[in-house]
Amino acid sequence: MSVHLRSLRILAGKRALVSQVSLHILPGQITVLVGASGSGKTLTARSLLGLVHGIEPGIVAADLEIQDGEVIHRPYAAVDRERAFVPVRGPLIAWLPQNPRAALDPLQAVGAQIRDCLKLSGQNTGLDVAPEPWLERVSLAKSVGRLYPHQLSGGMAQRVGIALALARGSRFLIVDEPTTGLDPSLRAGILEELKRARDSGVGLLLITHDLRLVRQLGDHLLVMDRGCIVEDRPAQDLSAMQSAQAQALWQATLRLEARQ
Amino acid sequence: MSALRPWAGVALLLLPVLIWVLSLAANYDVIADVDVSRASLAPSVDHWLGCDHLGRDVLWRLITASESFVGPSLFACVVALVIGVPAGALSGWLGGLPASLTRFGLTTVASLPRFVLVLLVCAAFGNSVQLIALAAGVAYAPTLAEAIYARIQSFRHRGFVLAGQAHGLRSGRILWLHLLWVNHRRLILRHCVQLFAYFLLLETTLSYIGGLDGAGSFGVAQPDPSWGNMIAFEWREPQANIWATLAPGLATALVLLGATWTGRSLIEEQA
Numbered sequence: 001m002s003v004h005l006r007s008l009r010i011l012a013g014k015r016a017l018v019s020q021v022s023l024h025i026l027p028g029q030i031t032v033l034v035g036a037s038g039s040g041k042t043l044t045a046r047s048l049l050g051l052v053h054g055i056e057p058g059i060v061a062a063d064l065e066i067q068d069g070e071v072i073h074r075p076y077a078a079v080d081r082e083r084a085f086v087p088v089r090g091p092l093i094a095w096l097p098q099n100p101r102a103a104l105d106p107l108q109a110v111g112a113q114i115r116d117c118l119k120l121s122g123q124n125t126g127l128d129v130a131p132e133p134w135l136e137r138v139s140l141a142k143s144v145g146r147l148y149p150h151q152l153s154g155g156m157a158q159r160v161g162i163a164l165a166l167a168r169g170s171r172f173l174i175v176d177e178p179t180t181g182l183d184p185s186l187r188a189g190i191l192e193e194l195k196r197a198r199d200s201g202v203g204l205l206l207i208t209h210d211l212r213l214v215r216q217l218g219d220h221l222l223v224m225d226r227g228c229i230v231e232d233r234p235a236q237d238l239s240a241m242q243s244a245q246a247q248a249l250w251q252a253t254l255r256l257e258a259r260q
Numbered sequence: 261m262s263a264l265r266p267w268a269g270v271a272l273l274l275l276p277v278l279i280w281v282l283s284l285a286a287n288y289d290v291i292a293d294v295d296v297s298r299a300s301l302a303p304s305v306d307h308w309l310g311c312d313h314l315g316r317d318v319l320w321r322l323i324t325a326s327e328s329f330v331g332p333s334l335f336a337c338v339v340a341l342v343i344g345v346p347a348g349a350l351s352g353w354l355g356g357l358p359a360s361l362t363r364f365g366l367t368t369v370a371s372l373p374r375f376v377l378v379l380l381v382c383a384a385f386g387n388s389v390q391l392i393a394l395a396a397g398v399a400y401a402p403t404l405a406e407a408i409y410a411r412i413q414s415f416r417h418r419g420f421v422l423a424g425q426a427h428g429l430r431s432g433r434i435l436w437l438h439l440l441w442v443n444h445r446r447l448i449l450r451h452c453v454q455l456f457a458y459f460l461l462l463e464t465t466l467s468y469i470g471g472l473d474g475a476g477s478f479g480v481a482q483p484d485p486s487w488g489n490m491i492a493f494e495w496r497e498p499q500a501n502i503w504a505t506l507a508p509g510l511a512t513a514l515v516l517l518g519a520t521w522t523g524r525s526l527i528e529e530q531a
Contacts, residue, residue: 103419
């Protein structure tokens with residue numbers, strides 16, 4: 001099973017926010033999407049779920065293909081796109097948004113939200129809708145289940161977000177800047193979590209500013225700049241990147257590391 | 261003291277409801293209970309709040325009067341909920357032209373002063389408590405709908421709604437469960453409490469006015485008891501038992517105070 005997005009174009013009025021973006025997510029691999037702020041990373045990610053609203057008039061043209069053996073699902077080609085995205089959102093692709101605290105229902109306890117997610121995924125019919133194992137899986141105490149989102153620290157909220165995404169049991173996971181604002185040990189913990197998900201066969205799309213992540217766990221690298229993909233290559237040898245923008249980003253990362 | 265206020269509020273607010281249940285269970289015939297020999301009797305062991313100038317027991321009338329507002333004001337709440345919640349929720353969620361049209365209708369109703377609207381309904385369709393309740397519910401619905409609309413509108417593009425959609429939650433479930441039930445139930449309850457208090461005040465006011473003009477053309481008319489017409493009926497009597505006017509006035513004030521305290525405790529801090 002794999003996800004292929006081809007020639008994505010998002011227009012706001014006559015201005016193209018994203019143009020000619022293509023990417024592939026494969027099971028058991030981490031595709032890293034890197035780019036400056038405002039380069040269209042999040043929009044690209046949301047277009048995989050058909051959730052690009054709030055942009056007026058928000059014209060989206062894309063060829064999204066989700067291939068499962070012989071079966072090919074093309075939600076953007078469907079007449080009723082909303083309906084065509086129903087099997088995609090959740091069962092196939094889950095999304096961990098940039099600000100995980102805002103992504104949690106502010107007036108519902110964390111445990112209840114995980115339980116809802118488990119019920120939704122249907123993989124635990126009957127007995128096993130307990131949120132505790134999922135909290136432990138992301139190294140949170142069982143008692144966190146009783147807390148409300150405003151009582152969580154940033155790192156806890158991030159890990160609850162990951163627990164929710166894992167509990168949903170999706171085949172692919174889009175993770176939007178998961179390590180922003182976290183200290184190194186938490187960061188390492190979350191990366192560990194993502195690796196574990198990859199090793200269990202989940203395909204990941206990781207969105208970040210941080211090229212160092214690519215070295216640590218990337219399989220494939222995409223660099224976006226002003227709505228276009230400027231670099232599309234395996235994540236092994238980053239110094240050989242072709243485009244000026246990607247090189248600039250890479251040099252900046254090296255300078256930062258040298259200073260640290 | 262301030263920590264006790266919410267509980268005191270709820271207690272004061274539940275008191276008329278309990279009295280109402282008691283009154284329905286006791287089914288005491290206050291209209292037949294007239295005895296001129298005990299006119300304007302002061303409070304005693306037999307008559308805890310004394311009697312009015314026709315010799316009717318004040319406490320029993322006070323209790324039975326709850327029937328003239330508790331049931332109808334609950335009915336008014338149901339009317340406001342049935343109109344206001346779907347109108348506010350759907351227009352907030354869907355936006356666009358349907359929302360504009362719905363809100364135009366609601367604001368038109370809201371632009372009429374509620375009291376005038378209720379008086380108009382009384383004048384046009386007759387004067388029954390149920391009708392007043394219906395009118396009050398309809399008149400209050402725009403306020404509820406606008407409050408829900410404003411919040412749903414601001415919640416619609418929040419991260420957790422988007423995240424819910426990304427997890428595959430159906431729109432209906434997000435709207436009714438996550439937005440309305442989880443995030444709006446306090447708001448809705450607060451408006452119900454407010455409407456309850458508003459209806460009590462409305463019914464008492466109308467019955468008071470009706471009691472003063474003697475014809476009973478507004479609100480609940482004598483000999484049926486209401487806290488409003490009890491005050492109007494007694495306060496000009498020279499030798500009156502003071503509790504016959506004081507008791508319904510105090511009761512009204514306490515229930516309104518209870519509603520205010522309860523309502524305040526339901527205001528949540530904005531997330």
